[in-house]
Amino acid sequence: MGNLFKIALRNLRRYKRRSALTVSLIAFGVIFVLVFVAVTASIKDFMIAQITDSYLGDLQIHRAGYVASIESLPLNLNLTPEGASAIEKVLGGLKEVESYSERIKFGALFSNFTETTNIRINGVYPEKEFATCSQMLSRISQGEKSVRALERGKILVPSLLARGFGVKIGDTVVVVATNKDGSVNGKTFLVSGILESATGPGGRDGYIHFEDAMEILRLSGKEVSEIAVAVKSLGRVQEVAQSIRGGLGLGEKKQKGGGLEVHTWSELSPFANIARMIDVMTFFIKLMLIAIVLISILNVMIMAVYERVREIGTIAAIGTLPRKILSLFLVEGFCLGLTGAVVGVLLGLGIIFVLNLSKITFDFGQTTGLILAPTIDPLEVIMASIMVIAVSVLASLQPAYKASRMEPIDALRHV
Amino acid sequence: MSLVVAQSLSKTYTTSVEVKALQEVSFNIETGSFVSFVGPSGSGKTTLLNLIGCLDKPTEGSLVVGGVDVVQLGRRDAAAFRGENIGFVFQSFNLIAVLTSFENVEYPLVMVQNKPPGERRTRVLELLQAVGMSDQKDKLPDQLSGGQKQRVAIARALVTQPKLVLADEPTANLDHETAYTIIKLMKKMRDELNTTFIFSTHDTRIIGAAEIICTLEDGRLVGCEEAHG
Numbered sequence: 001m002g003n004l005f006k007i008a009l010r011n012l013r014r015y016k017r018r019s020a021l022t023v024s025l026i027a028f029g030v031i032f033v034l035v036f037v038a039v040t041a042s043i044k045d046f047m048i049a050q051i052t053d054s055y056l057g058d059l060q061i062h063r064a065g066y067v068a069s070i071e072s073l074p075l076n077l078n079l080t081p082e083g084a085s086a087i088e089k090v091l092g093g094l095k096e097v098e099s100y101s102e103r104i105k106f107g108a109l110f111s112n113f114t115e116t117t118n119i120r121i122n123g124v125y126p127e128k129e130f131a132t133c134s135q136m137l138s139r140i141s142q143g144e145k146s147v148r149a150l151e152r153g154k155i156l157v158p159s160l161l162a163r164g165f166g167v168k169i170g171d172t173v174v175v176v177a178t179n180k181d182g183s184v185n186g187k188t189f190l191v192s193g194i195l196e197s198a199t200g201p202g203g204r205d206g207y208i209h210f211e212d213a214m215e216i217l218r219l220s221g222k223e224v225s226e227i228a229v230a231v232k233s234l235g236r237v238q239e240v241a242q243s244i245r246g247g248l249g250l251g252e253k254k255q256k257g258g259g260l261e262v263h264t265w266s267e268l269s270p271f272a273n274i275a276r277m278i279d280v281m282t283f284f285i286k287l288m289l290i291a292i293v294l295i296s297i298l299n300v301m302i303m304a305v306y307e308r309v310r311e312i313g314t315i316a317a318i319g320t321l322p323r324k325i326l327s328l329f330l331v332e333g334f335c336l337g338l339t340g341a342v343v344g345v346l347l348g349l350g351i352i353f354v355l356n357l358s359k360i361t362f363d364f365g366q367t368t369g370l371i372l373a374p375t376i377d378p379l380e381v382i383m384a385s386i387m388v389i390a391v392s393v394l395a396s397l398q399p400a401y402k403a404s405r406m407e408p409i410d411a412l413r414h415v
Numbered sequence: 416m417s418l419v420v421a422q423s424l425s426k427t428y429t430t431s432v433e434v435k436a437l438q439e440v441s442f443n444i445e446t447g448s449f450v451s452f453v454g455p456s457g458s459g460k461t462t463l464l465n466l467i468g469c470l471d472k473p474t475e476g477s478l479v480v481g482g483v484d485v486v487q488l489g490r491r492d493a494a495a496f497r498g499e500n501i502g503f504v505f506q507s508f509n510l511i512a513v514l515t516s517f518e519n520v521e522y523p524l525v526m527v528q529n530k531p532p533g534e535r536r537t538r539v540l541e542l543l544q545a546v547g548m549s550d551q552k553d554k555l556p557d558q559l560s561g562g563q564k565q566r567v568a569i570a571r572a573l574v575t576q577p578k579l580v581l582a583d584e585p586t587a588n589l590d591h592e593t594a595y596t597i598i599k600l601m602k603k604m605r606d607e608l609n610t611t612f613i614f615s616t617h618d619t620r621i622i623g624a625a626e627i628i629c630t631l632e633d634g635r636l637v638g639c640e641e642a643h644g
Contacts, residue, residue, distance in 0.1 A: 003526065007511075007513065007514070010514065011513050013513070014513050311511060311512070314503075314509040315522070315526070317497065317503050318497065318522070318527060318571075319497040319498020319499070319501075320498070320526050320527055321494050321495065321498075321527075322491065322494065324526055409471045412509075
């Protein structure tokens, strides 16, 4: 085997410029794929984090039917205090769960005593909410960025509303809502902070303390619209969702059957489609890499066979078996692919490193100045390398087969 | 004992016209012989050597080499047979350009016979010594003269200890002095290893070096005679 590699490498060195060009082409493809994957993954992760950490949570638990009717924020589909308590018990027992936050959501009227408009309100426990949505605090553009911003009697007002109504920190506003029995109730709040909008549904909601929400809605027990959950690793969110379903006695198929629903962020946010589009783009970029490798290796190996017909005839005449001749050319293709992959991976990782050092910024939604931090999963690097090498060998197969099938007498006559 | 037995060998090439390259050729070649097939260009020398070397098949007739009916061999078996029993020396030397003299000679032991490294090294060095190329063993073919290349090619042909070495016009690309030296070297190797050598030539200057001269004309064997040169 060592001799096959020795001969293959010497043959590649024989046509230095051509081999270097092919390796460069493959390396360029690998670099492009790795950098593209790293940058898009970084942007995608940022976007997902913006959504999950700003307001959504990594997954949510609702009473069955709630998500389907979420636009009307139905109070009659809230979880009962007992149901919520049972869910909390399950969540408390799962070590993959980082934190969770109970929310009561309702539609209300918002007034600054001169103007009135609609608002969606989230009643939350501030410690739990800020632990579950870690970027909530950074969304507070004016006011105190701490749990004190959501003490009882205080409200975080979405920025668009604050701007439209001229609401400032320290102003008093009124929130009026109808409870599920149809009676109307209102409560005054002190504006403690202005909340920057976040991309997606729920990104323009106002926030008050959970107990204030209970007071407005005249709830005697802790009814909960949804429980938002943060998991320790977002990559494992599906497994955690499955564990929660298991803990709640819900099968994957009959998750609605037990009266509860568990949804991951991707099922709740339309951004998941954009994330999937990025994945599709990445797939097509990888296809392009395959095409680059396939065409360049095929081209170079066809040339190699054509130029060495007499040599093939000689080694065949000497008694080299067809499969050995096949192996010689396959190993050449393998070496080209391997070299291209190694050079590409090294340069690609180097570029990713430099991009990280460069601290390039970009904007997403209302969030500006996000720093691009491309990272790449080692598995992606391994998969890209394996793909390049496998395609190289595959591309060499036809020319190598042709070489192995040559009649020595014809090959020796070749001029 | 006959190493090569040919009976009524014919070879016809059919392209746009039918060309009878060999017609009803019969001969026996004994083990350890030093035989030359001579004749003008187009007389069928190369075709005959290709048949004996299992590189081609006759249209008619039988051919037994080393007791094996080579006409019946399939592609793979023919390759294996060549690897074990036949060495080749080509007119254009046909050394592998990327391998040194040592590696060229070693090639059949590695790629054909899978011999262990120690045995390979001993055998290659012995043969390079025998053909007078020990001091050139690390040079690539490009760095060798024509005569030196042919010496390496002879060493490569002999390294597998074949029963038979076929050399098609081995001196055609060499000057007279080098050509004669190469033929003498082949003869010396025959004497030392008792390997049968069959070569073709139309070079009248070296024909006399052969012990048996078989003459071909228009694809027919005119006759074989012992030389007394």
